[in-house]
Every structure is written in structure tokens, then in C-alpha cells.
Amino acid sequence: MAQRRLRKTPKTRVYDAAILVQTARMRIAASVLCCLPFLVTGCASPDEAEPAEPGTFASVRPVLETNCVHCHGDNRLSYMPPINDTKALRRLIGPGNWIIPGKPDGSRFFQVITFSDEQPGAMPPSGHAITAPEVSLLRQWISAGAPVPEDHTIILHPRGELPRSR
Ligand code: HEC
Numbered sequence: 605m606a607q608r609r610l611r612k613t614p615k616t617r618v619y620d621a622a623i624l625v626q627t628a629r630m631r632i633a634a635s636v637l638c639c640l641p642f643l644v645t646g647c648a649s650p651d652e653a654e655p656a657e658p659g660t661f662a663s664v665r666p667v668l669e670t671n672c673v674h675c676h677g678d679n680r681l682s683y684m685p686p687i688n689d690t691k692a693l694r695r696l697i698g699p700g701n702w703i704i705p706g707k708p709d710g711s712r713f714f715q716v717i718t719f720s721d722e723q724p725g726a727m728p729p730s731g732h733a734i735t736a737p738e739v740s741l742l743r744q745w746i747s748a749g750a751p752v753p754e755d756h757t758i759i760l761h762p763r764g765e766l767p768r769s770r
Contacts, residue, residue, distance in 0.1 A: 659745055660747075673761065673763075689759045
């Protein structure tokens with residue numbers, strides 16, 4: 605008698621435990637689903653919600669932070685132009701300089717981002733991707749005279765991993 609009861613008890617316990625685990629899983633799934641809309645809207649940062657006017661510095665800042673600042677920051681090689689703050693960036697702008705205001709096609713800074721992946725000197729270097737809309741924003745910014753705020757310095761921070769094209 606005592607032996608039979610002993611054998612039964614563990615089985616029932618296992619069963620109960622399985623139901624508990626299942627219920628807990630359903631509760632977690634339900635709460636995740638309920639939170640999803642909040643999680644998604646919570647992710648959108650202000651400048652993604654409201655794209656900046658093309659031609660302005662605000663419109664190219666995310667492009668530079670996504671594609672260039674990872675390498676062109678404080679640890680860059682000495683001969684690489686600095687792209688990680690507006691003070692440094694301003695020194696790249698001018699006639700005969702990396703960025704020639706009003707002349708994207710004559711600007712080395714712009715030329716290298718239009719090179720094909722296979723071409724030596726393509727930026728970002730081969731294996732990384734910059735999108736056509738991003739290239740267009742840089743073109744419009746340089747065409748508009750490459751304006752950069754002068755009254756204060758903005759530090760640019762790398763955004764995310766560098767996107768790879770292959
Ligand atoms: C993965 C690292 C990396 C990224 C990302 C990167 N660069 Fe470079 N960049 C380099 C290196 C290394 C050099 C120097 C060697 C060379 O010219 O290939 C360089 C050189 C340059 C030069 C000088 C080219 C020349 O002809 O002397 C310019 C201008 C430039 N980068 C602009 C950019 C811009 C604009 C971006 C973003 C769209 C960018 N780079 C993204 C690594 C990078």
C-alpha cells in the first residue's frame with residue numbers, strides 16, 4: 605500500500621510541474637506581446653521620427669556616424685581626415701580642401717564614397733556599405749555649401765556596427 609502511494613506521488617508532481625511551466629510560458633508570451641507596441645515605438649529616436657532637411661548638417665550627421673566615424677575617429681591613422689567632431693570637420697572644408705563647398709564632384713571626400721567597392725580608396729572601404737539615399741544626402745549637403753554649426757562643437761559618435769555589404 606505504502607509502496608504504491610510512493611510510486612504515484614512523484615508522477616503527479618511531475619505532471620503538476622509541467623502545467624506550471626506551461627502556464628508560466630504562456631504568461632510570459634502574453635506579456636511580451638502586450639508590450640511589443642511600446643517597445644517598437646520606444647525604439648524610434650527623435651531624428652529618425654523627423655528626418656532633418658537635406659542640405660543641413662543635421663541631415664548628414666547620422667550618415668557620418670553610421671558609415672565613417674568608426675574609423676575616422678581619434679584612433680585613425682595620421683593621414684586620414686578626422687570626421688568625429690565638427691571642429692575637425694570644419695578644417696576639411698574650403699577651396700582646394702577635402703570638401704569644396706558647392707562642388708561635391710570636385711571634393712575628394714565625396715568622390716571616394718562614390719567609388720565602386722573594387723576601386724582602391726573606396727569609402728567606406730570594400731566590404732562595407734553606404735546606401736544611395738545616404739550618398740545623396742552627402743551630395744546635397746556639399747552642394748548647399750557644407751554648412752557646419754560654428755557656435756558650438758558637436759562630437760560625432762559611431763552608430764551601431766559598421767554595415768557590411770558582403
Ligand atoms: C573601416 C574603416 C573606414 C571607414 C568606415 C571609412 N574609412 Fe575613410 N579611410 C580609411 C582608411 C584606412 C583610409 C586611409 C587609406 C586609404 O585611403 O584607403 C581612409 C581614407 C579616407 C579618405 C582619404 C582618401 C584619400 O584619397 O586620401 C577620405 C576622404 C575618407 N577616408 C573618407 C571617408 C568617409 C567619408 C567615410 C564614410 C562614408 C569613410 N571614409 C569611412 C578607413 C575607413
